[in-house]
Amino acid sequence: MGISDVKDRFKQMPPGMNMDQAIVEAERCLLCHDAPCSKACPAGTEPGEFIRKLRLRNITGAIRTIKSNNILGGACGVLCPTAELCERECSAMMASDENPGGSDKAIRIGDIQRFLVEHSREIDFQPVEVEESGVSGKIAVVGSGPAGLSCAAEVSKLGYKATIFEALAEPGGVLRYGVVPFRCDTDFVEKEIADVTALGVEIKCNSPIEGKAAAEDLLKQGYDAVFMAPGLWGAYALQDDSANIDGCYSSVDFLASIRNENFDNIISDFKGKTVAVIGGGSVAMDCVEAAARLDTTDVNLIYRRSYTQMPAEEIERIEALQHGINFYILHQPTEFLKDGNKLTGLKLVRTKLGEPDESGRRRPLLIEGTEWDMPADIVIEAIGNKAVDDSSDWYPNVKVDGKKLIVAESETGATSVPGIFAGGDIVRGPALVVEAVQDGKVAAKAIHEYLSDKE
Amino acid sequence: MAQKKPDLSIEFCGKKYINPFLLSSSPVSNSAEMVERAFDAGWGGVVFKTLGSDRLRIDHPSPRMNSMTVGTRKMSTVQNVEQITDRPLKDNLMELLYLKKHYPDRRIIHSIMGFADKEWEYLAKMSEDHGADTLELNFSCPNMTIEGSGDQAGKSFYDIEHYTSIVKRAVSIPVMAKMTPNITDMTETAMAAKNGGADAISAINTVSGITGINLDTLVPQPEVFGRGASSGTSGPGVKPIGLRFISDMAKDANLNLPLSGMGGIETWIDALEYLLVGASTLQVTTGIMHYGYIIVQDMIEGLTDYMASKGIMKLDNLIGSTLPKLGKTDLFDLDRQGVVEYDLDKCVGCGQCLNVCTDAGGQALKWDDVTRRPELNEDKCLSCMLCSFVCPVSGLIKYKAMPEGWKRNETAIRDPSLEKELKYEPYVHDGDDGCLV
Numbered sequence A: 001m002g003i004s005d006v007k008d009r010f011k012q013m014p015p016g017m018n019m020d021q022a023i024v025e026a027e028r029c030l031l032c033h034d035a036p037c038s039k040a041c042p043a044g045t046e047p048g049e050f051i052r053k054l055r056l057r058n059i060t061g062a063i064r065t066i067k068s069n070n071i072l073g074g075a076c077g078v079l080c081p082t083a084e085l086c087e088r089e090c091s092a093m094m095a096s097d098e099n100p101g102g103s104d105k106a107i108r109i110g111d112i113q114r115f116l117v118e119h120s121r122e123i124d125f126q127p128v129e130v131e132e133s134g135v136s137g138k139i140a141v142v143g144s145g146p147a148g149l150s151c152a153a154e155v156s157k158l159g160y161k162a163t164i165f166e167a168l169a170e171p172g173g174v175l176r177y178g179v180v181p182f183r184c185d186t187d188f189v190e191k192e193i194a195d196v197t198a199l200g201v202e203i204k205c206n207s208p209i210e211g212k213a214a215a216e217d218l219l220k221q222g223y224d225a226v227f228m229a230p231g232l233w234g235a236y237a238l239q240d241d242s243a244n245i246d247g248c249y250s251s252v253d254f255l256a257s258i259r260n261e262n263f264d265n266i267i268s269d270f271k272g273k274t275v276a277v278i279g280g281g282s283v284a285m286d287c288v289e290a291a292a293r294l295d296t297t298d299v300n301l302i303y304r305r306s307y308t309q310m311p312a313e314e315i316e317r318i319e320a321l322q323h324g325i326n327f328y329i330l331h332q333p334t335e336f337l338k339d340g341n342k343l344t345g346l347k348l349v350r351t352k353l354g355e356p357d358e359s360g361r362r363r364p365l366l367i368e369g370t371e372w373d374m375p376a377d378i379v380i381e382a383i384g385n386k387a388v389d390d391s392s393d394w395y396p397n398v399k400v401d402g403k404k405l406i407v408a409e410s411e412t413g414a415t416s417v418p419g420i421f422a423g424g425d426i427v428r429g430p431a432l433v434v435e436a437v438q439d440g441k442v443a444a445k446a447i448h449e450y451l452s453d454k455e
Numbered sequence B: 001m002a003q004k005k006p007d008l009s010i011e012f013c014g015k016k017y018i019n020p021f022l023l024s025s026s027p028v029s030n031s032a033e034m035v036e037r038a039f040d041a042g043w044g045g046v047v048f049k050t051l052g053s054d055r056l057r058i059d060h061p062s063p064r065m066n067s068m069t070v071g072t073r074k075m076s077t078v079q080n081v082e083q084i085t086d087r088p089l090k091d092n093l094m095e096l097l098y099l100k101k102h103y104p105d106r107r108i109i110h111s112i113m114g115f116a117d118k119e120w121e122y123l124a125k126m127s128e129d130h131g132a133d134t135l136e137l138n139f140s141c142p143n144m145t146i147e148g149s150g151d152q153a154g155k156s157f158y159d160i161e162h163y164t165s166i167v168k169r170a171v172s173i174p175v176m177a178k179m180t181p182n183i184t185d186m187t188e189t190a191m192a193a194k195n196g197g198a199d200a201i202s203a204i205n206t207v208s209g210i211t212g213i214n215l216d217t218l219v220p221q222p223e224v225f226g227r228g229a230s231s232g233t234s235g236p237g238v239k240p241i242g243l244r245f246i247s248d249m250a251k252d253a254n255l256n257l258p259l260s261g262m263g264g265i266e267t268w269i270d271a272l273e274y275l276l277v278g279a280s281t282l283q284v285t286t287g288i289m290h291y292g293y294i295i296v297q298d299m300i301e302g303l304t305d306y307m308a309s310k311g312i313m314k315l316d317n318l319i320g321s322t323l324p325k326l327g328k329t330d331l332f333d334l335d336r337q338g339v340v341e342y343d344l345d346k347c348v349g350c351g352q353c354l355n356v357c358t359d360a361g362g363q364a365l366k367w368d369d370v371t372r373r374p375e376l377n378e379d380k381c382l383s384c385m386l387c388s389f390v391c392p393v394s395g396l397i398k399y400k401a402m403p404e405g406w407k408r409n410e411t412a413i414r415d416p417s418l419e420k421e422l423k424y425e426p427y428v429h430d431g432d433d434g435c436l437v
């Protein structure tokens, strides 16, 4: 397989629904009067409303509902773990006291949502407009991930001028440099971002706000408020120097490489190799799925707890199994095996489950005498993202917690510094796109109130 | 930047409506509390549940309705046996006063039904005195248990003209006559109303019908303690009938009255179709019975977006736009023919097209057993379009106009050898045989 064939496997996500399928699905909706799906959406995307609109052939209205509530409604339709969110509450599953498990599937809300957003592009319908409110003011947004994009779009709708500062070469945050393109492709992400810039948002790429008090200084440079949404781009590692081992990657670096100039190197480095991925969350699943597409020989997933304890969605786990990923559950890696600085494998110890820990999950306990060596050419550590080490220097007066997450009020996104708001992963820790969108919305409203009060 | 929005307001019988969407006189407009919620949802006006004079007691049959499910589509047609209001006139008038007082920007139309000349006059005056913007005369309820009322009056040219003129003499507010579709030609009944002085026509009331029979008791539905009746059916299934009658009246230059259209309106598309054939206000019941008052928001939003996409800023500019393109079938250009065209890249291989073409169309399809795809012989295609209706993939089967002069093959004869047994002689006529053309 040539490099271009491998690249093709990464280019596109599978096609979504078409109009016929979306209508059939909407016909199945029970149009619950108190729409539990809508209540379960973290960003208030109102699935109950947009499905009713589709049902009544008010298709432009359905698109408007999605996009005016959630400017990244397309990306959320693709990426939301819907089985845990809106679809989990769906009455069409026909669950009742008599039949608690239900006898049918939930309405495919995420798929309908994606379809409607894709349809808006097909019919060239731009649903979101800037209100003529007469407000003025400049808002600086740090980071062009979902939280930053959402906040910038919302303040622009209110009439403010929003400028996003983005450290990387292209906007999108995790949507572009994290999520693998065969789950949410670049073309799709760019169209979502275009819906944001169409509102007048300016995105300045290659413009990191870093160094001493750089974020706080934005307030002195003429910005009336600042929204911090730099996400989590540091990576937890088994040992401090793992990044220096030849053959060891962090999930952050590995996934970002798929969308940048390193991709060719990754393709040749991975070909024919045995890869071990450490972790059991969604990011680990993205890593194994990506590694499996790189003509590797074996992809082993190593997780220290049980299968059901994996944080990854069930569907992701099943797909990974079906794609031939070898699951090594109840295994704890304890050491990198090396030949010089070249990685040769992992030392693993079997674990068993003990008493519940503070997360409520049963704690993995090492089983003595069960060490063994797993040969591997490449290891990807997907055990969690964290704030980059010096991030708190950019905003020295903003209160942060022990993990360097910004402390912000959940109803407003306000930080300890007046005029500085924050949201997304930098506040919540690793979370969801749809939650980042919500944080952006909440902060935009609070920024508007803050500036209105100031006048 | 925000563009100017199309304007849905309209003038009807000299009154301004913020939008053309009205509750029709029915269970959905039975009380002030209900109508209030409808107004809050966005409805532009109401035709309140038909008022009576209390002289004759109204009891509704129980149960009142039946629904016809077609496939998964519930309430595709609904049958009811409701009559006019069963509430005292005094109560109803208080309800109407309340609405008038609290919703000055909404139009309140009183529907009335009398059972005698004086009673029509009395109800008309009562309504005018209690703030009715317009009257609607109910000549069309097919369910009245009182002899000579409802659509029984509406099938009599005399009654229509007579009662309309009585009402017109009694009041100075505009008067609209509501027509029954249970007749052959509505332009004639409407003309009777016009002769009596009517200012507008509303149509259609429900179509008399039977939506189902209980196969155990053999009683038609809704089964009212052992008996059933043909009664008022409504819903998406009756839209073609409503559009037909509205367009007939809109095209009638002698009639030339404003029209309030109804019958199966559920979506903005249905509403738009009624506007296009000449209605300038629209009334809804069954759509609300199915989905609630909220559907008006989808009608408003969908219609507004449609108008914006076509650059039409005023509702007036839509009304009747289809009429110049609507005529009798004898005006069709029969020299032009066409066939269907298949985009087989989209085909999923169900073969429903083959079934319908073989058993009801031109036998123009063959089935490739290996690829499981249809093969079309254009020469045999009747362009009946049946295959496109059953195809599960929109846009796969489309109409294709053939070049002028193209003719399809005649249907093949099963056994040409039978010609020798024919006793056939061609029809000849000399001179005038009374043929119409």
Ligand SMILES: Cc1cc2nc3c(=O)[nH]c(=O)nc-3n(C[C@H](O)[C@H](O)[C@H](O)COP(=O)(O)OP(=O)(O)OC[C@H]3O[C@@H](n4cnc5c(N)ncnc54)[C@H](O)[C@@H]3O)c2cc1C
Pocket: A079, A080, A081, A142, A143, A144, A145, A146, A147, A148, A165, A166, A167, A168, A171, A172, A173, A174, A175, A178, A179, A180, A207, A208, A209, A210, A229, A230, A231, A232, A233, A255, A282, A283, A286, A385, A394, A423, A424, A425, A426, A430, A431, A432, A433, A434, A436
């Ligand atoms: C691999 C992966 C897969 C995921 N899959 C899903 C999924 O399927 N569904 C889901 O809902 N969630 C998923 N998530 C989580 C989701 O992506 C995050 O919750 C979300 O992206 C958080 O948004 P954010 O805007 O806070 O941060 P980010 O998306 O991280 O964006 C932050 C942006 O800020 C920029 N930035 C950082 N520092 C600076 C600075 N100093 N100056 C300027 N710019 C800066 C970064 O370059 C980045 O573009 C996934 C996460 C990962 C890592």
Ligand code: SF4
Pocket: A040, A041, A042, A043, A044, A045, A046, A047, A070, A073, A076, A077, A080, A082, A085, A086, A087, A109, A110, A113, A434
């Ligand atoms: S945004 Fe996500 S959670 Fe909300 S309705 Fe859409 S798919 Fe469901």
